[in-house]
Amino acid sequence: MNVQLLRRNCALAAATVLAVLTAGCTAQQQARSKSAPPPASTPAPTPAPEAGFRTARAAFPTGNPNTSVILVEKTVPTEVLAGQPFEVVYKISNLTDLMVQDVTLHAQAGENFKAEDATPEPDETSEGKATWVIGDLPPRQSREIRVRGSALEEGVVTGCGSVTFNPVLCETIKVLKPAIELVKTMPAQVIQCDPIPVRLTVRNTGSSSLTDVRVTDSLPNGLLSEAGQSSVAFDAGTLAPGQSKEFAFKATAARTGKFSNPARVTSAQGVEASAQASVTVVKPVLTLECETPALKEMGNLKFTEFIGRPFQVCWEVKNTGDAPSVDTVLLYALSPELTLRSATDGGAVVGGNVTWNLGTLAPGASKKVCATLAGTRGGDYRLSAKVTGACAEPGMTGCNVIIQGISAILVEVVDDPDPIQVGEETTYLIKVTNQGGGLDLQDVVVKAIFPDGMAPGAASNNAQVSGKTVTWPTVAALPLRETLTYTVKGKALKAGDNRLQVEVSTRQRPAIIEVESTTAY
Known part of the structure; x- marks a missing residue:
């Protein structure tokens, strides 16, 4: 709005209000200046007048309520008795759909009026003048000011007032805040041979829509997606406020250890976020050792045992990894020249192998099993054994026994x-x-x-x-x-x-x- 035009309208409004509100004052003063009429004969007593009210209205600055900003209404009694209290009511109304600022009412009473109180109390009084600072007057709202007092003597009571204001043009612009959130989740620990589930959840936490939302996750060295890629990306498109989308993929680990990396989300609005998660990849590691009896000596001969005599061979399995070995099985390939007499821990011949089902072997745990064998033919024989477990590389070992024949x-x-x-x-x-x-x-x-x-x-x-x-x-x-x-x-x-x-x-x-x-x- 043009500043000069605004000032001109404000001045016009103030002047007009002052003129209208003070019009009664002028008329009353003129009436008071005329010569008093000649004395008349004393009439019979006149009954007290009935109380009545009149309201003066003025719309500013145009005088037409349909095109004006402020409507001022003043309601007063038509007649009052000297010494009896009466009330004057000012009503100031905002006729527009806009806020009107700096609304102020100035009122001045004549010498024949004794003020008693006002609601609300005036903000300032001085030499018969009172000022009420109404301030901002919201669209289509009104404020009332009530002044109570009495006339000191017979005659007239003259009251004048003025209203000033500043019309303000206000327009509300909705301000939105773009914001985005990304949450990344992975299990705290997985076994190396199992896939790693990764979940990415993106959510619009702001008040505006977000477009071209894209989520990327660059995997650290040692992790790949199931498709063999080191980076994955997802297009979330458009997200309304509060809307979320979830994406999931699986990664595989080429080695054990702790892996951490941030994922990132971007948008066309320039807001972005990142989220980080960590996973520790563990693995069972199986080792296998073989233990045979000490060699016997006879002359220049060294051997384990004579043909047909029993001897015991033992194997010890250890899990030196950082994950449990599940479904652990030890297999000893039974040599044709040897027969099984007995086995500890439920070992039995299955398909040419002496088999032990050892179950789950915790990290750092070990298990020892033994077999009692006997040779059917003299010779030097290799005893080969293997231990397997879920997600563990097989452990291999071999040891030799010498079966001594009885030469004849x-x-x-x-x-x-x-x-x-x-x-x-x-x-x-x-x-x-x-x-x-x-x-x-x-x-x-x-x-x-x-x-x-x-x-x-x-x-x-x-x-x-x-x-x-x-x-x-x-x-x-x-x-x-x-x-x-x-x-x-x-x-x-x-x-x-x-x-x-x-x-x-x-x-x-x-x-x-x-x-x-x-x-x-």
């Missing part, structure tokens, strides 16, 4: 012909048989040693002749119930009882000596 060797030597004449030859048939208790003979060496009255001749199987000794090549292993057969010729050099000595040696035992007598004449 049959050495047979036959000469044909016998006797022979000096200068003639005989053939020696040599047989070496492994007839022992489940033990392969190893590093078998056969030698034939001729006496002075005999000379060695041709020998089978690539035997080597050195002087009076014939040696056959070493046989690495002679299985159970198997036989080595050799032949060698011998020539009689002189008459007499000539004895051939055959020596058979193996890794398992000292040499066995067999003697065959040949008579020469």
